[in-house]
Amino acid sequence: MTELREYLDKIDNSDTDVSVAEHATNLDSLDRLSQFRQEFHFPQKQGSDITYLCGNSLGLMPKRTQTLIEEELDVWKTRAVEGHFDHPYGRPWKSCDELVKASLATIVGAKTDEVVAMGQLTSNLHKLLVSFYRPTQQRYKIIFEDNAFPSDNYALQSHARLHGLDPQLTLVRVKPRQGESTIRTQDILDTISEHGDSVALVMFSGVQFYTGQLFDMASITSHAKSIGAIVGWDLAHAVGNVPLKLHEWGVDFAVWCSYKYLNSSPGGIAGIFIHESQTNERQQQMEHKRLEGWWGHDPETRFEMGPHFSPSFGASAWMVSNTPVLTLIALYASLQLFDEAGMDNLRAKSVALTGYMELLLRKSKHFTTSDNVDHKQFTIITPSNEHERGAQLSLKFNKDYMLFYNEQLQVHGVVGDDRKPKVIRLAPAPLYNTFSDVHRAVTVLNKVLDEY
Template sequence: MINPESILSFEEYKNQISADPTSIEFALALDKIEELQSQRDEFEFPTIESSGGTKSIDGDLTDKCTYLCGHSLGLMPKRVRKNIAEELDSWSKEGVHAHTSKRYGRPWVSFEDAVVPNMEKIVGGIPGEVTIMSSLTVNMHLLFCPFYNPTPTRNKVLMEAKAFPSDDYAVVSNLKMRGVDPETAVIRMEPREGEFLLRNEDIFKIIEEQGHEIALIWLPGIQYYTGQLFDIEKITKAGHDKGIMVGWDLAHAAGNVPLKLHDWNVDFAVWCTYKYMNSCGGSVGGAFVHSKYATDFERNRLVGWWAHKLDTRFVMDNKMDLIEGIDGFRISNQNVLSSTAVAASLDVFAKTSMEALRARSKVLTAYVEFLLKAMPNTSKNVSIMTSSNPEERGAHLSLTFADGLIDHIFQLMNEHGVVADIRRPNCIRVAPAPLYNNFEDIYKFVRILNMCDFTPNN
């Protein structure tokens, strides 16, 4: 396992490597450095052709595409095929007995045991705080129920104005169900005029001035549009100092940056597993509830059979024997096929550490930033919305372009097998995922982007 302290900064590698840093030779030299090796061989890559591309600069259409969309959907781990085949085999050969079968070491009735230990390491939880259950937005609703507790004088929710739609919908609908008017109770923070990112001091000012009215702070670990990494620890503490419950949507942070949810005293958090955790679209979600609530059984919650202790679950006397910790917030059993995909990906994560991935990620994103500023065409026509401070961003960078260009640029990228995504009106998001992207991917992407005609259409 790579020691994260052995990974240098991009500038240090640039000074060590004799090749021109804007050349393919430089990218290939970075890819040969031992401590910068990825888990690339553990994943299946679409080809240029299969991803919709029609052109290749140096090779042919059967080459791997340049996949920079792990912030939206991660690549498929090779192990997924084997895992799913094993579960289908259990079902085929054992039928209902697959629930308790140890044929492949993953009994369906306790499938979480194959996933949760590795998940705990990724998000920084201790046993009893982390589980897989339901899906991202469903888990928001399930955990808003116990942790948003409005009173006549403290009923506001502090969130960002540009929250992902699911977050906004979940907050508004929960307030309405509690008889709270979202028009007056939701505080939507805006960046300062002319800026894209929220400043910490502005967040803390709102908490200080309106904290006595705020029941819940609900923010993303990383903002989906701008790529801003929030200071989870400090914001959580500031909220707690004012008696506020603090929850986090970690959809873009889990598997991307190191998290210490237990140590940071986060109340609750949810995330999906199909972005940086590389399971299939719509796959089972993840959830965290701090151990301080492990036996808080009187807290409002929506429960189902899977919140009942396993050893008494089949007594069937309709007397809830609630599990301590996060599992006591579950509703039903897991989707085995999507859960086994999560297990396959987390087995790859177990071969490294979040600290090593984070150190590698900083080099990758610094290289993207360097090339964009060094190439003659991109340096004049591409802006980076995401913070230039590596401590304030994760693996994805949001690039902005002049009005009227985004469709043309995106089409050119697609033609050459670059997979990223558009966020209108003028943003393209790219994410060199540290688990599988390499430096050659970044070079190819910027080289292709540098070919664009950035002349606005009249």
């Protein structure tokens, strides 16, 4: 993908008008992943594909998803319970969770036994907090980001209360500095050091949902573990979006949903990561408090229906219920595309797409670097450094006009999403978005701001 970067550098450093559509066409011609767009269904508006930049909220449907799910429905119709063991497509339901392990492990940078597809994001977080938030009289604090996604906020507060602790005294929120939108890594590290051996858990999101900031997961994890804390990550906006090396970084646990960049279906099956250091020795000694269920039992003896729990190996021991086949197969369909495209290639294209979008936005007469935007202006609160963001750019508008402008974008066939009080999020997904999509979105935004 070096051709994309070279072309962007060329137009950025020349006197050419970057807003002309020819540049988007040329960039699309250099895109070696362009064929994957044909693998997805696009909603239509007035007979044309909409410009969909909302993969950070819900990914588009891969065409092969319908085929694979129809196969599973056929197995259910013709074989019923026998589909658990005798499956004409080689996907027996009793072990279908194994289908996605290798792909997920590649995407999050893990060993295969460290990941499992299961449950939903917040219910999975609750399950893992039972195991990994074990406060003592001395070590009980939780360090996390201010303005975390509400569900994380609620979950962490509830676990503090379950241990008889006051959330106001337990949760340490790291905030951006005055006049800044994102949190400096050094401020996170300094907060961890300041609270030292009173910290039980450090948990952040990989990519912040509102600002689009990609946190320095390696540095934060390393520093938190150096003071003896457990480290967890919510990867809802990071998985399938940015490079992850959870095993190498020594992350203790992570959770994610899969209906955003992983395109697994609305409310689709989620996933967890548990580092092997947290499962191998401790699992044998049963040191973990863990919510246990039938599907976390050793698959070799699961169907013997014994009364005593014998944990499956690795992260699979945290499974509670049998796998929802249809949502698992929907995830499997999308992950096949990730396997074919490769995360390194997807990341390279993503950096180029978002870089192109930022270049166009910054050339707009409506763009301002001021934090005080008037009704015809916007600024970008996502970091400009490509290593500090994923696909998403968060555009900050005047709060009295933000919802109206987002509605007008949709009227013109451009779909992003809004996050109150002031942000419209635009996220070109490299599996199916083009540089022409980005060009059209920015052109429409300028038109809307010109008119209103």
